[in-house]
Amino acid sequence: MGTFPRHRLAAVALAATGVLLVTGGCGGGDEAAGDGTITLTVDVFGQFGYEQLYQQYMDDNPNIKIVERGTGGNLDEYSPKLTQWLAAGKGAGDVVAIEEGLMVEYKANPDNFVNLLDHGAADLKGNFLEWKWNQGLTADGQKLIGLGTDVGGMAMCYRTDLFDKAGLPTDREQVSALWPTWADYIATGEKFKAANTGASFLDAATNTFNTIVLQTAGNAQGYHYYDTSDNLVVDSNPAVKQAWDITMNIVSAGLSGKYGSWSEEWVSAFKQAKFATIACPAWMTGVIEGNAGPEAKGKWDIARVPGNGGNWGGSHLAVPQQSKHQEEAVKLVKFLTSAEGHIGAFKAKGPLPSSPQALDDPAITEATNAYFSDAPVGKIFGEGAKTLKPVYMGPKNQAVRTEVENAVRTVELGQRTPEQGWQDAVDNAKKAAAK
Amino acid sequence: MALQLDARPPGTPAPRATRPSRAGRLSRIDAKYSPYLYIAPFFVIFAIFGAWPLAYTFWVSLHDWDLLGSNPTFIGADNYTRLLADSDFWHSVVNTLGIFVLSTVPQLLAALWLANLLNRQLRMRTGWRMTVLVPNVTSTAAVAIVFGVLFGREFGMVNWLLDLVGVDGIEWKSNRFASWVAISTMVDWRWTGYNALIFLAAMQAIPRDLYEAAAIDGANRARQFWTITVPLLKPTIIFCVIISTIGGLQLFTEPRLFHSGTNAIRGGPMRESQTMTMYMFENAFAPYYNFGYGSAVAWLLFALIAIVAAINVLIIRRLGAGARPDTGKRKGGSR
Incomplete structure (x- = not known):
């Protein structure tokens, strides 16, 4: 007996243990059920408002079963998960939602997704606002990885009870007339503050800054942190500096409640009516309703946003290449992003359609929101949507935005002066873009 | 073999x-x-x-590796050289060590004191002993979220209590030292009881006659504690220090969940309480997705733990060598 059998035995032993491990570790079942039913998983964040549409689709297609994951979740938690699934080649749903700020990053590696142009999506171009369609398209125009869901038309939500307490008008037309510009908004805020209601004028400077910068950039060159050739222009783009300066005026006037956006404290502040206004993209109405709760029904209303228009947020639906049921998934995406799908979602949870046909539909134009004192949300948000000027988002948009907003936050909390904050924003944005 | x-x-x-x-x-x-x-x-x-x-x-x-990118490029030690010059990285190292010291020192002292109390004749002794372990069986995530709310700036109970005694509210989440203290409190709350039980077990192995002899010689309780209990607990103390080191340097859940809202992974607007593991996560995953850089952080964390472990081993050897003649001397002296 030489060493040969020993090796062989050792190998057999190892193999045996390996087999044990493998059989023990993988209990995952196959997705295809015996009766031919296909289960499609849809990954979303926040509120897309698709439940009824799913039901309708399943009724029309009895062989399809739809499961939604991630409802109500935070985008900050959703996007790293999606990236990990894509990187691992496993785990993502058959349909995934992609937020516009991250679209460019995902588009940089289009092979992770099914090219919807191969599935006849080109005919659907007229169903979307042109810029929304283009956001889903790769730079060379050869691949379409996502079809648009909503856009984030902008407004200003406010609490009528706090406005009343401060002796300000509460009617939405009159409130809109208070602040044609951001300077007027600040002036109104100072009046509100002088009335000592025990609440702040706005929730946090970070969200407001993001609203302003998307507006100033949209009205100027159409880009903020990156120019359209993907050069970082945080320090040289006047639109960013202008938005920064307006925000600093808000901060130095002491109008912000400094409730870090999306934190536990922010949610508590909603519940306890600790601030009077919040910059309000269409999808934010659902967030407000969820955070402030049923007891605040009828105490909120919606006015025009100061300045001019703007867009924040909005998503696309895509089909990852790893999906086992690409054909069926693409069909579902087409259904959910049809005018009918957009209207259904809007009715359920308020995301504003990116389909011009849906925007003209009476179901949208005549829609009101009972929670917001029956405000004509369809009219308020829909009006600007078709003329909306989108902002281009560069490759590391999310990371750069994080740095700039953090700089706003440090000034708001009094940790840095506005000058130091601006320097931080520029330096850290450069660092983030280089990572 | x-x-x-x-x-x-x-x-x-x-x-x-x-x-x-x-x-x-x-x-x-x-x-x-x-x-x-x-x-x-x-x-x-x-x-x-x-x-x-x-x-x-x-x-x-060793690569420039975008998590989603298809072809990583080999860049040798570039990630490491960049990392060593990265002030945010060193900031996180200081945070980690700071939180580690702030949590471990009071924790072990409190555990020692608790164990000493539990070692006395008490009513319902078993009940008390079980009670100190209760924090340890709660989930870390739940603890972190609850403490995150307690230490809220405006709606937190801690600031409310401070306000009652006329102290201004503290920015627990955006003041570097305050956030270290808050996170250390969390760690201590969870682990003090656990360490106390380990100390208690070791204390019970100390022969009673030593205390009796000391009592006859007129040593009071405090004297007995410092000259009998503590020296004989040395090996156990070292064990607890090592266990705390391993946990402390990898601290993630507590500081991560202490912060909520956008970019909680930064541990505060100016990275006040971002630990090394959080920095690793921030780089490897959202928002940077720079897998190579994140991996380099992981390796440096590994190196740091190895260094601290080596220091631990050296200290143990020292103490181990010094302990025997030391106790011998004491015994001789007392006679």
Whole structure:
């Protein structure tokens, strides 16, 4: 007996243990059920408002079963998960939602997704606002990885009870007339503050800054942190500096409640009516309703946003290449992003359609929101949507935005002066873009 | 394997019958190789979940590796040189060590004190002993979220209490030292009882006659504690320090969940309480997705733990060598 059998035995032993491990570790079942039913998983964040549409689709297609994951979740938690699934080649749903700020990053590696142009999506171009369609398209125009869901038309939500307490008008037309510009908004805020209601004028400077910068950039060159050739222009783009300066005026006037956006404290502040206004993209109405709760029904209303228009947020639906049921998934995406799908979602949870046909539909134009004192949300948000000027988002948009907003936050909390904050924003944005 | 004591048949038996010989050979093979089989599961699992990820992480750290990108480029030690010059990284190292010291020192002192109390004659002794362990069985995430709310700036209970005694509210989440204290409180709340029980077990192994003798000599309780209990607990204290070191340097859940809202992974607007593991996560995953850089952080964390562990070993050796003559001297002195 030489060493040969020993090796062989050792190998057999190892193999045996390996087999044990493998059989023990993988209990995952196959997705295809015996009766031919296909289960499609849809990954979303926040509120897309698709439940009824799913039901309708399943009724029309009895062989399809739809499961939604991630409802109500935070985008900050959703996007790293999606990236990990894509990187691992496993785990993502058959349909995934992609937020516009991250679209460019995902588009940089289009092979992770099914090219919807191969599935006849080109005919659907007229169903979307042109810029929304283009956001889903790769730079060379050869691949379409996502079809648009909503856009984030902008407004200003406010609490009528706090406005009343401060002796300000509460009617939405009159409130809109208070602040044609951001300077007027600040002036109104100072009046509100002088009335000592025990609440702040706005929730946090970070969200407001993001609203302003998307507006100033949209009205100027159409880009903020990156120019359209993907050069970082945080320090040289006047639109960013202008938005920064307006925000600093808000901060130095002491109008912000400094409730870090999306934190536990922010949610508590909603519940306890600790601030009077919040910059309000269409999808934010659902967030407000969820955070402030049923007891605040009828105490909120919606006015025009100061300045001019703007867009924040909005998503696309895509089909990852790893999906086992690409054909069926693409069909579902087409259904959910049809005018009918957009209207259904809007009715359920308020995301504003990116389909011009849906925007003209009476179901949208005549829609009101009972929670917001029956405000004509369809009219308020829909009006600007078709003329909306989108902002281009560069490759590391999310990371750069994080740095700039953090700089706003440090000034708001009094940790840095506005000058130091601006320097931080520029330096850290450069660092983030280089990572 | 050099000491293996196989019951080998003395000499080769004549091949009288084929069956016994085959059985004998099988049993010999069994005796010789089955030990490898028995220990194999550990090594196989270690190879899959320990060694391979370690090596792979190192391989990744030598690349410019976008998590989604299809073709990573080899860049050698670039990630490491960049990391060593990265002020945010060193900031996170200081945070980690700061939180570690702030949490471990009071924790072990409190545990020692608690153990000493529990070691006395008390009513419902078992009940008290079980009670100190209760925080340890709650989930870390739940603890972190609750503490995150307690330490809120405006709606938190801690600031409310401070306000009652006329102290201005503290920015627990955006003041570097305050956030360290808050996170250390969380760690201490959870682990003090656990350490106290370990100390208690060690205390009960100390012979009672030592205390009796000391009492006869007129030593009070405090004196007994410092000159008998503490020196004899040295090995246990060292054990607890090491366990706390390992946990402390990898602190993640508590600081991560202490912060909520956007970019909680930064641990505050100016990275006030971002630990090394959080920095690793921030780079490898959202928002940077720079897998190579994140892997480099992981390896430097590994190096730091190795260094601290080595220092621990040195201290133990020192103390171990010094302890025996030391106690001998004491005994001599007391006579």
